[in-house]
Amino acid sequence: MKMLVFLALLAVAAIILPFVCGEYALSFTIQLLVFAALAYSWNIIGGYTGYTHFGQVAFFGVGAYVGALLTDAGTPWFLAALAAGAVGAAMALVLGFSMLRIKGPFFAIGMYGLARVGESFALGFDGITQGGTGLYLTPVDLRPIFYTLAALVIGLIYLTQRLDGSRLGLQLLAIREDEPTAEALGVRTTRLKIGAFVASAVAPAAVGSIYATWLAFIDPTTAFAPMTELTTIAMVLLGGMGTVLGPLIGTVILSVVNELLWSRFPELYLGLVGAVILAAVLFMPRGIVNTLARRAPTWLPAWLTVSRGTLRRLSVAPKHV
């Protein structure tokens, strides 16, 4: 209930924002929302189901190209985004049956490799994608893009909150903590993993398409940028993996920090972002929400830091005894 009030407040803020802020702040918020959508999607497969997903940007990139090509052919951008989301889901369904059989480092390298295959093909099949030159699109009004993204992110937060309290969410957490045991206890692991994988692929593909529309441009290095992947995962980690509000908190903090670094030190930007992410991994590995849940100041409302400390075996215990 309190969560609903919070989401309603977010929605009101989102509705008002374009009327009170300038073009720059709107652009910044759009970028923040893109990353929030990516972070919430990654949270489903990486945070709850515990798969080391290092290739989400493959869905983002394919979505960007599907969207850009459709928009180029005259489709309205929101229809193109829907189509991109559907393509992302189909791709994840096919990949899910094969890739989810492998785990840990194999899955991580496999998905990372897939993103690189995507980039190579986008460069190589230049008859369709214009290769390294990139595709240029007609710029559109930013407000509808902003509202669409805001609605998507609020929807994703709501879905995550429903998932977190549900039997389904607990089953995903069980897969994360101990997959063979979960299976032995009757959790339909394969079906659930594929479901989580598909669910985590739709929004990145759709958002990729919207991102291309927003930039009015897409090329292989932008669409499949490893930096997008790194930043997204770092946002989830910083906020708290497998938590409801963690991805949002992580996205807001890292977006602001990145924007400040970008405006002050453009030449050292990449390295400084790397240093920030490294610091987050070393000093805040459980994330802000989980840390707060442990030592919450009394003035903080309890629903802000919902997290299940007892289930966090993988994130706490060493792998080797």
Place this chain on the structure above:
Amino acid sequence: MPFLELFVGGLLVGGLYALMSCGLNLIFGVMRVINFAHGEFLAIGALATVSLVAGYHLPFLLALVVVPVGMALLGLLLQLLVVRRLTDAPLIMSLLATYAISTILVNLSIVVWGGGYQGLPGVLDGSVPLLGLNVSRSRLVAFGVAMAVSLGVWWFLQSTRFGRAIRSVSQALELATISGISVDQVRNVTFALGSGMAGLAGVLMAPTFASDPQLGSRFLIKAFAVIIVGGMGSYPGAIVAALLLGLLEVFGDYEFGQIIGSALLYVFMLLMLLARPRGLLGVGIRV
């Protein structure tokens, strides 16, 4: 198709892949950490060589010794400061951390050397007749040194006391610990050794290929393909797979052009992951 030329070219490239991938695979085997910063050791090794030889007019032979040692020390530093704390944490932690280190190193390299390509003309140039072909001298030397060092490290792993300690940590951590092997020491030495091998690959590459700060990521993904195809944690597997993928890449480049040619490597890697995740010579590690 000039079969013999391509075949020799593929093997020569494969030797360099072997040196780089063996270091990566060794680190993975001992620490179960995928080191995304491994490629940067290669890139910095190559760029430092260009600076030393072309900039300071030092002999190439000196760079061949100094640069790998420097890279090994840099690796040791990273291991002590960062990787050591994350070795037993979930995989995603070390993955993010090494990736972050990689971006930091790329950025620093750009600040130091600039973003452009740097060549090293006049070192080991000319060609040598071999099997009726003219083979570039720098490539031949690079292949020879790379294979000699890769095989030498293999001998070290097989035949020395410390090499056996490394293998036992890689294959049975608990048993190694209760046998009195200092796991921390083994991990530190392995990380330094692996980084030094990548640095050496960089030195050997400098006379043949133009180097730039982004060199690392291009070669890292090839090294991933090699260790997946050869078998993660399998040392001889990486050598065999490196030569195989060198050939695949050269023939693929010739048939389909360079972009799709190198994509072929990843596609081959993905097929291998699905068909036989433990690789050609892998022993099926538990992860």
